[in-house]
Amino acid sequence: GYPSFVQFLGSHSSFNIFRRFTSLRLRLMLCKQDQLCALEQQLNAIDESDTRLLHLGSIRLDENADRKRVLAEIDLVLGEFDVLVDRNERAFARRKAKRRNLANIRRWLEDKGSIARKETEYSEQSDDVMSLEHTTSDSLLDSVAIGIEKLLMRLPGLLSSKLRTSTAAEPNLWIFPRTLLQGLARVVLACVLITLLFLPIVLINGTKRLSTRLILIWISATLFIMILTIGTKARTAEVFVAGTTYVTVLVVFVAQNGSGQ
Numbered sequence: 001g002y003p004s005f006v007q008f009l010g011s012h013s014s015f016n017i018f019r020r021f022t023s024l025r026l027r028l029m030l031c032k033q034d035q036l037c038a039l040e041q042q043l044n045a046i047d048e049s050d051t052r053l054l055h056l057g058s059i060r061l062d063e064n065a066d067r068k069r070v071l072a073e074i075d076l077v078l079g080e081f082d083v084l085v086d087r088n089e090r091a092f093a094r095r096k097a098k099r100r101n102l103a104n105i106r107r108w109l110e111d112k113g114s115i116a117r118k119e120t121e122y123s124e125q126s127d128d129v130m131s132l133e134h135t136t137s138d139s140l141l142d143s144v145a146i147g148i149e150k151l152l153m154r155l156p157g158l159l160s161s162k163l164r165t166s167t168a169a170e171p172n173l174w175i176f177p178r179t180l181l182q183g184l185a186r187v188v189l190a191c192v193l194i195t196l197l198f199l200p201i202v203l204i205n206g207t208k209r210l211s212t213r214l215i216l217i218w219i220s221a222t223l224f225i226m227i228l229t230i231g232t233k234a235r236t237a238e239v240f241v242a243g244t245t246y247v248t249v250l251v252v253f254v255a256q257n258g259s260g261q
Contacts, residue, residue, distance in 0.1 A: 016132035094130035
């Protein structure tokens with residue numbers, strides 16, 4: 001039943017998946033927005049019909065009860081609208097749940113069969129689910145970690161079992177520790193970065209034609225900037241500075257290497 005289901009969901013943060021209710025959230029915001037628009041029209045109508053300039057020119061001396069009532073309603077509805085905006089902003093900022101994690105939940109539900117099907121239909125709606133799993137701000141690191149996890153799952157059972165852990169709630173559920181995956185991902189990225197930095201130097205050093213060296217610099221810089229742009233969340237200025245520095249290093253190497261020859 002639900003006690004076992006809750007234990008399963010709590011066994012790993014990747015299973016903390018729930019409906020985002022995008023349509024309902026937007027529907028409520030539209031309703032509140034329309035209420036505010038209607039109140040705004042009422043306030044404008046009251047201001048236009050009020051011929052007493054003293055009431056329009058002083059809040060303290062304003063004795064128009066209708067205006068005060070509408071302003072009070074606006075304050076209440078606007079506060080509710082702001083709460084919706086803040087709440088929905090947090091919900092929409094949540095990452096979309098991975099299909100692999102949804103598949104794991106569906107597989108558990110099919111194996112146990114102890115939860116009403118109507119109450120687990122959210123696991124079938126992959127387009128409107130969010131994950132509460134904590135992730136790093138480095139999307140490239142997360143992607144590499146996922147790839148390493150898939151690779152480790154292909155290892156022989158005896159070897160992979162030494163790297164996995166289980167929980168008391170779900171002893172049959174084996175999970176690779178996050179620290180292990182992120183550590184291996186950092187090693188892989190470090191190797192790629194070192195290769196990307198030194199391979200062009202080796203290739204440039206192996207050729208004497210200036211045109212070939214310039215082409216190698218252009219290819220290396222293009223790959224470097226593409227990796228930064230696609231694989232990270234670096235801002236445009238940061239990508240520009242990093243790319244300029246990288247190209248400068250290669251150009252200086254070519255210049256020194258050429259003068260040395």
